[in-house]
Amino acid sequence: MTELTQYTTQNRVAYITINRPGKRNALNPELVESLTSLFLRAGHDEEVKVVVLKADGEVFSAGADLEYLQKLQNNSSQDDLEDTVAIKELLWSIYTLPKLVVAQVEGHAIAGGCGLAAVCDVVYAVPEAKFGYTEVRIGFVPALVACFLVRKLGEGRTKELLLSGDLIDAATASAYGLINFVAEKGEIANSVKNYAERMAVSVSGQSVALTKLLIHKAQNISLEDSLEEAIKLNVQTRSSEDCKKGIASFLNKEKLGW
Structure with a gap:
């Protein structure tokens, strides 16, 4: 079959x-x-x-x-x-x-x-x-x-x-x-x-996953609560390896491949 x-x-x-x-x-x-x-x-x-x-x-x-x-x-x-x-x-x-x-x-x-x-x-x-x-x-x-x-x-x-x-x-x-x-x-x-x-190859997989999650949450809660979620997500993302890698690449003017 x-x-x-x-x-x-x-x-x-x-x-x-x-x-x-x-x-x-x-x-x-x-x-x-x-x-x-x-x-x-x-x-x-x-x-x-x-x-x-x-x-x-x-x-x-x-x-x-x-x-x-x-x-x-x-x-x-x-x-x-x-x-x-x-x-x-x-x-x-x-x-x-x-x-x-x-x-x-x-x-x-x-x-x-x-x-x-x-x-x-x-x-x-x-x-x-x-x-x-x-x-x-x-x-x-x-x-x-x-x-x-x-x-x-x-x-x-x-x-x-x-x-x-x-x-x-x-x-x-x-x-x-x-x-x-x-x-x-x-x-x-x-x-x-x-x-x-x-x-x-051009975007962080972690960032895609978290952005999709944020968009989903933002549609189901108030704007104020959505902004609070965004704050938590920003803090979480900034300490991630993907973010550190991305910023270093940008500052060093290096082409980044994800």
Whole structure:
């Protein structure tokens, strides 16, 4: 049986690939579990500084697959709870990974597939890609992704996307702040590779991890408490080996490779 996912590394970048092209890279419990495991693996891989999430085939991910949706009709409440928790753990593992996570979206990212892209730190997409959350059209609620999306886009845009179920193109997604960069089909792989490898050597891994943590905390506490957290983080960072190394390199006008 073909592996649902693939994990490869090159030049301190881990590539996690969804490998269900025949099923439009749709999500099912096995794929969710495999992806979660690989992100945790990348998080603990000391040779990895940047993680790229991509997919084989013409579609990044079409959300839940038909077999999975059919099974849901016979699920117990306990089954639904366990399944939802598993998806939450996947999204959370991506969002809180102490490393930069880049999504390489070379096809449509819909419903749960769009959720996967949205929780990544940086998103590249081809112009032809469509994005959207179609759950409301089949009586679902995009509950988990709403928690992340409202922080990323704000209430207005989140309502626009989640309540309509409409799909938007890459240019609109970029204007909304859902994705960061648009690259042509023949160029996106190289663009992502160059970006990931540049980030792997140009920034401190410790600083990336702590900055991501600070941004997460700042959205959930008051401004005053956020500033107090920032003070603690500044003090912690200034005594770190990374900071000492970086300052020494700057003062000595030496090129620094992380």
